[in-house]
Amino acid sequence: MSYNSLLISAVLLAGSTYVHAATAVYSDVDGSGRIHMRVWKYTLNSTSSNHTAKLTVPGDWVAVGGGVDLKISRSVLITASYPDTATQQSWIVSTQADKSTSDHELTAYAIGIKIEGISRGDIRKHNIIKSWCGNGEAKNASAGNASSITIPNIGYLMISGGAKSAPKAGHKFGPVYSSAPKGWDQWTAASKKLKDSNNHPLTSCVVGIRKDLANAQLGHNLGSIDTLHRMSAVNKLASSRIESEVFMENDYILTGIGAKLTASKKKEVEPNVLLYSLAPKKFGKSAKVVAKAKEYLYPAGAFLSSYAIGIKLIEQ
Template identity: 25%
Template sequence: MRRALTTLAASVSAVGMVLVGAAPGTAFGAEVPAATAALAGTVGTPLNAFTDQSGLVTVSVFTHRGTPARQHWNNETITIPDPDMIAIGGGGTATNQGAGALLTASYPNADLSGWVVSSKDHVNKAPHELVTYAIGLKVAGMTRAELAASVYVGSASNYGPHPEAEAGIPSASYVLVGGGFKIDWSGAGNLATASFPSSASSWKARSKDQGASSPATLHTYAIGLRRSLPVGAVSTVIAAAAGSQAAHPTATAVLPQGYVLTGGGADVHWNRAGNLLWKLEPTRTSTQYFIAASKDHGHSDPSTIDVYAVGIRLM
């Protein structure tokens, strides 16, 4: 049964983040694959900027379109040009045109300077341009080094044809502000069906092979920010939206006023052959939202999708 989807903000200084609607890790950086630190990145172009109700927290969404079109995009890294910002979230958009191409990774790089996205076509050729996104975060009164030291990235991994993994953060000290995933696939390939906040302190991802046996290792990442920063206590919110059943379902979760977007995700409720994520996209406009979309592939499987937007503000 699908969860009821609503929105609620909670001051984490007292009661912690509350997720309505919709594995331990270590300190920042230790659980993100070390290889990502060395990946060459492309500097993103800013799309917008938002400030929370305190006036101290600023986020911007940066984007890059990878060209020319190719069948597989592996570890496409978008970096943030603002020296005061860390990458706290992101996403990617492949395509649902023609045969379509699907997402296989969306996660932070090792030093929080950017976001890493991968995609691939599957069985049928579908060269595509991959649009990548990174959400930059800065806090007035804190240096980038201080802010990065206030982030915790936990991880968990699992292997199989339909792997699922759930990563957590230490909820006594940190609040959940986002998450991501990476699929280490070979052969035919294994494709994402979910990457979303599964509780107040955990992030879950799922993936599956499609039409041909292809087990893979799925890595899931949960991103946390200290509950108490030198400039104030952090309050968080998760907005959720449900997409109607369709061959290519989509939904948009919109943040309430006063918060700034730090992450987002989606959970596809597929039934038979499978329905796969091709879009995880933070806001491109002056409204703060997170949009996600999925598609059946090769075989009909109308499905539903739940989409989440994660935001913070200082109290």
């Protein structure tokens, strides 16, 4: 398969699955010249109020991150963005529109990486890159339907994460207002508590990479991984919508993107402002993360932060 294309499966509530070709948006390489990153995207038109899109990267790449972009003119919000833990080859996003605007367009993104000197087979065999998701038992906290996951193996560094809804009978999808890192090894997620129904349980997911790529047991002697976490300034809602962006430094490749909304600058409080876009973008010779949010149902204030995680190889 060409590096410039991938497969995207759009799964609608009616059960139909469509497969399309998507194209690469941009590529990058870390300062060592050995870790490569590529971003793909595809735009889908949905006739359903609920829509899930799965982007599968080419076989010699590993999917580590992704996002989704929606048009602000539609009453559509993000309900999930997370890794396929079974294959490490896909990123999955879900959206939901209200009944009056069920037709909507979404642009889904996948971030993939590959490492020169380590085959995709060895990455899989030795779990050099691995992802985990929680068990679906989210806490219905005061800050919405919230969950968190800490990277379970101390031999790994967190490079990305996501928010996943676990379908449950009699429940509905809640729009996500937070999916972001908390510290160096934990990813948190939260969704809006619905007034007329219980939310599907929300779980957090985390993606990690082995710290040491000079391990003789793996048969490689490349060096060690260094991560960089960047957070934007906290932006306050000044009109009916709010936007935030954060830039990745040169020599690091972007692997993880996140955003967090809160009604209070001092503590995490469920907002009445929700995300409609969280996406990776090219910026000069590097990349940036752009997060966008809008008021939900009625005017309200909120604070928005965006997050970027990058990696580079420190050669042996």
